[in-house]
Amino acid sequence: MRNxxxxxxDDVGGIQDFVIEYIDESHxxxxxxxxxxxxxxxxxxxxxxxxxxxxxxxxxxxxxxxFRVHFFIDKKGEVTQLDYEASPIPxxxxxxxxxxxxxxxxxxx
Numbered sequence: 001m002r003n004x005x006x007x008x009x010d011d012v013g014g015i016q017d018f019v020i021e022y023i024d025e026s027h028x029x030x031x032x033x034x035x036x037x038x039x040x041x042x043x044x045x046x047x048x049x050x051x052x053x054x055x056x057x058x059x060x061x062x063x064x065x066x067f068r069v070h071f072f073i074d075k076k077g078e079v080t081q082l083d084y085e086a087s088p089i090p091x092x093x094x095x096x097x098x099x100x101x102x103x104x105x106x107x108x109x
Contacts, residue, residue, distance in 0.1 A: 018042070
């Protein structure tokens with residue numbers, strides 16, 4: 001499992017703690033850590049893949065739904081996720097780095 005902190009960059013501000021559990025290279029579970037330190041499921045058994053037709057779009061599938069995640073990578077290599085109106089989502093990860101399944105599996109919780 002990997003802990004991730006997302007920080008809002010808009011006027012609302014604040015930091016939210018998440019835990020990502022890697023199942024295999026393209027499957028994961030995500031949990032929100034609440035005020036009592038309990039893990040609350042956000043998405044379970046999600047599969048993620050690149051859209052073959054649209055290079056700046058990911059497809060996320062679960063047992064019951066499928067949705068697209070739009071993003072862009074700027075000149076600094078920073079990834080920005082876009083909402084459905086193509087506006088940047090006001091969150092950044094304070095400990096962002098891309099992982100392969102093997103490097104995620106080797107991390108200690």
